[in-house]
Amino acid sequence: MDLRFPQAEPTLSEVQALDVVLAPSTVAEGWQRQHGGAHRARELRHLLLPSLHALQARVGWISPGGLGELCRRLDVPPAEAYGVATFYAMFITEQRPTRVVHVCADLVCHTRGAGALLDAVEAEFGAPDQACDQAGVGTAFWKPSPCLGLCERAPAALIVEAGDPAHEAVISMATVADISVAVRQGTHAVAAEAPPEAAVPQTVSPFGAGTTPELVLLARVGKVDPLSLDDFRAHGGYLALRAAVAMGPTAVIREVTDSQLVGRGGAAFPAGRKWQAVAGQPARPHYLVCNADESEPGTFKDRVILEGDPYSVIEAMTIAGYATGCELGFVYIRGEYPRALSHLQIAIDAARHRGFLGPDVMGLGFAFDIQVVRGAGAYICGEETAIFASIEGYRGEPRSKPPYPVEVGLFGKPTLVNNVETLVNVLPIMLRGGPAFAAIGTTGSSGTKLFCVSGSVKTAGVYEVPFGATLRELLDMAGGVPAGRSLRAVLLGGAAGSFVRADEIDVALTFEGVRAAGTTLGSGVVLALDDSVDLPTFLRRIAAFFRDESCGQCVPCRVGTVRQEEALVRLTVGSRQAHDIQLLRDVGEVMRDASICGFGQSAWNAIESAIDRLGALT
Amino acid sequence: MNTRQETSVAAPRRAVMVQIDGDEVKVPEGSTILDACTAHGTAVPTLCYGETIDPVNACRLCVVEVENNRVLVPSCSRKVEPGMVVKTDTARTRHSRKMVLELLGSSVDLSTAPRVGEWMQQYGADPTRYGVGATVAQPVKIDNELYVRDYAKCILCYKCVDACGTEWQNTFAIAVSGRGFDVRISTEFDVELPESACVYCGNCIAVCPTGALMFTTEYDMRSAGTWDESVQQQTDTVCPYCGVGCNLTLHTQDNTIVKVTSPFDRSLTSGNLCIKGRFGFQHVQSRGDTVR
Ligand SMILES: Cc1cc2nc3c(=O)[nH]c(=O)nc-3n(C[C@H](O)[C@H](O)[C@H](O)COP(=O)(O)O)c2cc1C
Ligand code: SF4
Ligand code: SF4
Ligand code: SF4
Numbered sequence: 081m082d083l084r085f086p087q088a089e090p091t092l093s094e095v096q097a098l099d100v101v102l103a104p105s106t107v108a109e110g111w112q113r114q115h116g117g118a119h120r121a122r123e124l125r126h127l128l129l130p131s132l133h134a135l136q137a138r139v140g141w142i143s144p145g146g147l148g149e150l151c152r153r154l155d156v157p158p159a160e161a162y163g164v165a166t167f168y169a170m171f172i173t174e175q176r177p178t179r180v181v182h183v184c185a186d187l188v189c190h191t192r193g194a195g196a197l198l199d200a201v202e203a204e205f206g207a208p209d210q211a212c213d214q215a216g217v218g219t220a221f222w223k224p225s226p227c228l229g230l231c232e233r234a235p236a237a238l239i240v241e242a243g244d245p246a247h248e249a250v251i252s253m254a255t256v257a258d259i260s261v262a263v264r265q266g267t268h269a270v271a272a273e274a275p276p277e278a279a280v281p282q283t284v285s286p287f288g289a290g291t292t293p294e295l296v297l298l299a300r301v302g303k304v305d306p307l308s309l310d311d312f313r314a315h316g317g318y319l320a321l322r323a324a325v326a327m328g329p330t331a332v333i334r335e336v337t338d339s340q341l342v343g344r345g346g347a348a349f350p351a352g353r354k355w356q357a358v359a360g361q362p363a364r365p366h367y368l369v370c371n372a373d374e375s376e377p378g379t380f381k382d383r384v385i386l387e388g389d390p391y392s393v394i395e396a397m398t399i400a401g402y403a404t405g406c407e408l409g410f411v412y413i414r415g416e417y418p419r420a421l422s423h424l425q426i427a428i429d430a431a432r433h434r435g436f437l438g439p440d441v442m443g444l445g446f447a448f449d450i451q452v453v454r455g456a457g458a459y460i461c462g463e464e465t466a467i468f469a470s471i472e473g474y475r476g477e478p479r480s481k482p483p484y485p486v487e488v489g490l491f492g493k494p495t496l497v498n499n500v501e502t503l504v505n506v507l508p509i510m511l512r513g514g515p516a517f518a519a520i521g522t523t524g525s526s527g528t529k530l531f532c533v534s535g536s537v538k539t540a541g542v543y544e545v546p547f548g549a550t551l552r553e554l555l556d557m558a559g560g561v562p563a564g565r566s567l568r569a570v571l572l573g574g575a576a577g578s579f580v581r582a583d584e585i586d587v588a589l590t591f592e593g594v595r596a597a598g599t600t601l602g603s604g605v606v607l608a609l610d611d612s613v614d615l616p617t618f619l620r621r622i623a624a625f626f627r628d629e630s631c632g633q634c635v636p637c638r639v640g641t642v643r644q645e646e647a648l649v650r651l652t653v654g655s656r657q658a659h660d661i662q663l664l665r666d667v668g669e670v671m672r673d674a675s676i677c678g679f680g681q682s683a684w685n686a687i688e689s690a691i692d693r694l695g696a697l698t
Numbered sequence: 699m700n701t702r703q704e705t706s707v708a709a710p711r712r713a714v715m716v717q718i719d720g721d722e723v724k725v726p727e728g729s730t731i732l733d734a735c736t737a738h739g740t741a742v743p744t745l746c747y748g749e750t751i752d753p754v755n756a757c758r759l760c761v762v763e764v765e766n767n768r769v770l771v772p773s774c775s776r777k778v779e780p781g782m783v784v785k786t787d788t789a790r791t792r793h794s795r796k797m798v799l800e801l802l803g804s805s806v807d808l809s810t811a812p813r814v815g816e817w818m819q820q821y822g823a824d825p826t827r828y829g830v831g832a833t834v835a836q837p838v839k840i841d842n843e844l845y846v847r848d849y850a851k852c853i854l855c856y857k858c859v860d861a862c863g864t865e866w867q868n869t870f871a872i873a874v875s876g877r878g879f880d881v882r883i884s885t886e887f888d889v890e891l892p893e894s895a896c897v898y899c900g901n902c903i904a905v906c907p908t909g910a911l912m913f914t915t916e917y918d919m920r921s922a923g924t925w926d927e928s929v930q931q932q933t934d935t936v937c938p939y940c941g942v943g944c945n946l947t948l949h950t951q952d953n954t955i956v957k958v959t960s961p962f963d964r965s966l967t968s969g970n971l972c973i974k975g976r977f978g979f980q981h982v983q984s985r986g987d988t989v990r
């Protein structure tokens with residue numbers, strides 16, 4: 081391509097930041113594989129997202145000079161790179177202070193006082209997205225954020241400081257004082273984070289009348305040093321991979337099929353069928369993508385696994401790669417998970433160093449390696465085709481299916497996409513055998529499930545239970561609604577899920593159980609709302625989430641999510657009710673029926689169920 | 699170059715039988731449902747579809763019902779499969795088309811988008827029922843002498859971006875930026891066109907379905923109230939500027955060239971031109987300089 085680049089010059093810091101990502105060796109490698117300019121550009125395009133991260137982390141924004149330099153080095157058109165940068169909430173294309181405090185304004189934090197917190201922060205520091213000059217802190221700004229995946233310690237905040245190196249820290253159970261310290265003094269003044277297992281109440285003390293179920297997926301969390309490969313192996317690590325290699329790829333897929341494991345990322349697709357479909361594709365190479373984008377409001381289970389037992393994800397991915405013929409796997413991890421990212425990266429580096437990843441895994445005669453790709457604040461990138469676009473260096477826009485990822489996926493090749501939790505289920509399947517795994521749970525839902533219990537319960541956290549437990553039992557495990565309150569409703573499955581009433585909580589939390597009850601498990605969100613919640617405001621937050629996170633590609637969702645939110649605002653003010661309810665239904669129907677992807681198709685689910693099941697807004 | 703021409707010279711394709719609104723229709727393998735509808739004589743409204751551009755299926759106006767599909771299917775991009783049962787005119791398709799038109803009409807200025815008014819009537823779309831809501835209204839961008847960009851009229855069909863980029867021009871002056879309702883067609887950092895990579899081929903104008911991209915001549919005449927398509931004449935000719943010999947259609951009003959297009963169905967150019975063919979008429983008429 082014969083591209084034209086902007087005149088603006090990069091600063092030395094920007095050049096150095098890019099040097100780290102685009103180390104001369106990386107570029108040389110790209111050159112070696114080149115067969116012409118356009119081809120070279122395609123070879124390097126996947127470095128766009130990491131390069132934008134590098135600029136943002138070093139100087140706190142994507143400047144014209146920095147973007148121009150990036151485009152020259154990657155041979156990417158500046159207009160396209162700008163289009164990619166502006167797609168992600170974490171990238172800023174106007175100069176801002178280098179310190180930013182993201183204060184969660186999302187569903188769970190909302191039930192835990194985030195509204196008042198945000199008001200107080202605004203009163204002290206002024207409007208969001210601009211320097212906190214009002215408080216004399218010109219080096220910082222704050223902004224409201226979608227769910228940070230820290231819901232068990234809501235309200236939560238995340239502070240990010242650009243520099244060399246950049247610093248990040250999370251704030252748990254944030255008070256105005258905490259936020260104030262963070263804004264004024266930065267990451268070093270933020271209290272240390274509790275260990276990963278603090279999010280798993282079952283690791284701390286037994287719940288219910290001595291009936292704590294055996295932990296399968298979370299067994300190692302809190303028991304091992306998450307950064308130690310040796311400790312992982314001392315606790316049964318890599319036995320599953322040895323078992324897998326002993327039986328061979330075909331048998332591995334058969335065990336996964338026999339286990340009746342279905343995807344935990346929301347769509348509940350049979351894992352064995354997907355693995356079989358990828359393994360059988362003649363086109364090469366095959367790719368594996370572990371979906372760790374986890375951005376559904378109220379979801380934090382994958383974070384706990386990545387922070388508390390990262391080697392299990394690596395081992396499970398290695399098995400999946402071995403069985404389906406992938407030599408390279410990607411973990412796409414959301415950008416707001418600093419500890420999960422660092423634990424995972426440390427674990428991958430250690431595994432590679434010790435020969436557990438690489439050209440000859442454990443001397444077992446097959447190659448497999450893992451690359452981590454960090455998202456940058458876009459919920460939609462969890463959608464499986466949007467993940468591909470994002471990894472490839474394009475805007476994270478979903479595309480129509482067919483073709484399906486198993487045929488045409490990452491870089492146009494057959495690709496296996498699985499959620500973190502789905503993958504780690506493969507370890508017990510290898511160790512116990514598919515049929516034994518299938519015997520756990522119910523006939524329609526095999527194994528154990530991680531539920532993210534949050535909101536109005538005594539002990540929020542990730543709970544692992546065999547399928548079959550009822551919603552009531554799960555809420556009881558979490559200590560139930562705090563004294564003096566009564567349960568109003570439970571949001572199952574997150575913003576894309578639906579509500580159940582307090583008198584419906586005897587529903588069994590199985591795929592068949594929730595289907596019969598007309599609701600969904602989604603990503604495992606169980607958000608309890610008590611009688612103090614302001615339901616219309618809560619619904620408005622759901623609508624705002626969908627408006628903010630729509631990729632903007634298709635009309636039903638791009639405009640529909642805006643009209644949905646506007647109608648909800650009017651309904652909350654209290655006028656034109658019948659008209660606006662009808663409008664919501666009309667807009668909801670076109671979003672569900674004519675949107676490109678599952679985002680638009682589910683953007684009206686929760687609100688519809690609030691109207692029809694809870695009698696909200698009437 | 700586009701791959702479209704390659705497919706048309708490839709070996710004859712096998713035929714596929716599909717059912718459109720109850721009738722069996724035979725189309726070549728690889729056709730879209732829209733192709734099959736056209737072959738059958740069934741009209742399906744489209745906005746983001748372009749005959750010379752790979753479909754991005756973003757507007758969702760062309761949706762149809764396909765048996766065994768949970769949701770509606772964009773006919774402009776979905777390929778036919780043997781035995782596919784398609785219904786183009788059902789309560790669901792009518793509702794979705796009406797809503798797409800309403801949602802667009804309530805947020806975008808569609809006053810110069812051909813056919814939209816007619817479809818609005820046909821589907822009973824009422825964009826006014828959303829009251830005062832968010833729109834994409836914004837000032838017209840006039841930053842060069844050849845064409846204006848009025849993104850208040852942009853439905854984000856992606857066609858200009860694809861024409862400027864991979865599909866035809868390979869200039870990549872414009873791209874989609876932002877997210878959600880804030881998505882805009884933009885240069886890097888929204889710099890003005892003369893500072894961008896734009897070479898003023900006007901191929902984006904040629905594919906724009908709404909008049910968001912418009913010749914300055916047309917824009918000025920519309921502003922002055924003198925634009926009148928009913929008295930305009932179209933004359934086919936060949937571009938005199940170089941040896942390629944692109945087909946030109948000169949649109950004239952009162953013996954003055956007011957706009958230049960190129961037929962989409964010519965294999966040589968597929969509607970694309972360069973600055974000389976597209977805007978050279980201004981030299982012919984000594985209307986002043988071209989690019990700054
Ligand atoms: C808008 C949207 C967001 C999604 N986000 C995630 C996510 O964060 N994590 C995830 O595993 N799956 C997510 N999914 C589901 C994926 O598209 C895909 O179905 C899943 O990763 C497949 O893995 P599984 O079969 O193991 O569940 C999302 C889907 C949609 C439509
Ligand atoms: S449904 Fe929404 S998120 Fe999905 S492609 Fe359409 S605009 Fe993007
Ligand atoms: S005139 Fe040509 S180069 Fe300029 S934006 Fe349009 S298509 Fe691109
Ligand atoms: S400017 Fe025209 S061609 Fe470009 S996206 Fe908007 S409507 Fe489509």
Ligand code: FES
Pocket residue numbers: 184185186187188189190226227228229230231234235236377378379
């Ligand atoms: S961290 Fe605030 S809602 Fe999840």
Ligand code: FES
Pocket residue numbers: 743744745746747754755756757758759760761772773774775
């Ligand atoms: S014309 Fe098919 S989606 Fe726009």
